[in-house]
Amino acid sequence: ETGVTQSPTHLIKTRGQQVTLRCSSQSGHNTVSWYQQALGQGPQFIFQYYREEENGRGNFPPRFSGLQFPNYSSELNVNALELDDSALYLCASSSFNGGLRDNEQFFGPGTRLTVL
Amino acid sequence: AQSVTQPDIHITVSEGASLELRCNYSYGATPYLFWYVQSPGQGLQLLLKYFSGDTLVQGIKGFEAEFKRSQSSFNLRKPSVHWSDAAEYFCAVGGDQAGTALIFGKGTTLSVSS
Numbered sequence: 001e002t003g004v005t006q007s008p009t010h011l012i013k014t015r016g017q018q019v020t021l022r023c024s025s026q027s028g029h030n031t032v033s034w035y036q037q038a039l040g041q042g043p044q045f046i047f048q049y050y051r052e053e054e055n056g057r058g059n060f061p062p063r064f065s066g067l068q069f070p071n072y073s074s075e076l077n078v079n080a081l082e083l084d085d086s087a088l089y090l091c092a093s094s095s096f097n098g099g100l101r102d103n104e105q106f107f108g109p110g111t112r113l114t115v116l
Numbered sequence: 117a118q119s120v121t122q123p124d125i126h127i128t129v130s131e132g133a134s135l136e137l138r139c140n141y142s143y144g145a146t147p148y149l150f151w152y153v154q155s156p157g158q159g160l161q162l163l164l165k166y167f168s169g170d171t172l173v174q175g176i177k178g179f180e181a182e183f184k185r186s187q188s189s190f191n192l193r194k195p196s197v198h199w200s201d202a203a204e205y206f207c208a209v210g211g212d213q214a215g216t217a218l219i220f221g222k223g224t225t226l227s228v229s230s
Contacts, residue, residue: 004159033217042120042206042220043160058217090159092218105210105218107152107160 002027004093004108012114013081021076021111023091031055031096032074033105034066037088049074050096078113086115118143120207122221129197130229137192137224139207149190150208150218151181160206166190177201202228 005024013019025032031050035043045058049068063079072093078085089112092105121140129135141147148167152160164175171183181192190207204225210218 006159035218040222042208042222043218045217045219048217056217092160104150104162104165106162109159112157 004091004106006089006091006108006111008111009109010112010114012116014116015081015083017081017115018077018079019081019113021078021089021091021113023074023076023093023108025072025074025091025093026106029093029095029106030072031094032068032072033092033094034074034076035090035092036060037090037110038084039087043090046076081115083115086113088112118209118219120209120219120221122205122207122224124224125222126225126227128227128229131199132196135192135194135197135201135226137205137207137226139190139192139221140188141190141207141209141219142188143209143211143219145211147209148211149181149183150210151175151179151190151192152206152208152220154204154206154223156203163192163205197226197228199228199230202226 007022033048034046037043046060047057048055052068065077067075088110090110091108094105119142150165151163163179166173166183179194204223206220206223208218208220
């Protein structure tokens, strides 16, 4: 069974640029969530994708956007990068099948984004 | 408001000693509770989870946690800490529906002294 993978591992961008981060969900999972973890903080929910549509969003501006593909992989796009966007971006996959335990999420290793 | 509080930012425990990490939550619906561990530069690994039933749950690496509804707590324990347990520990709460976010505490850093 393949776990959650993310690419790239590290990324350095300058303020105002755009970035795309990628996530492959765990085998059998159909839901992907994205979290931002600033240094010294706990992860904060950005949004979740289910069946290729956004299915929940945290308190993040519209310049944070995403996609989910038919194979359940996902992208996180951030436009007009700001210095405060520097963080570890975590992807988590889960399996929504209408059951009570659908919110058990499995995390990838993350992408470390540095904005200069 | 929905939130998770981990009162201890940093804890140091001697190797072989017992450990308890505190977690208090505020959640408007039935809470599903999780403990994750994060080693430096790594993602989050699930230690254990509570959905329902027995309020004492067992996890990996010898960890356990007890859900106390009356105290809105979900404290993590381990009877004997190993040096490899040094890491960041996060408590999280979520709902029972897809699309609901996991809400994390700010984490507790565990150091293990020899």
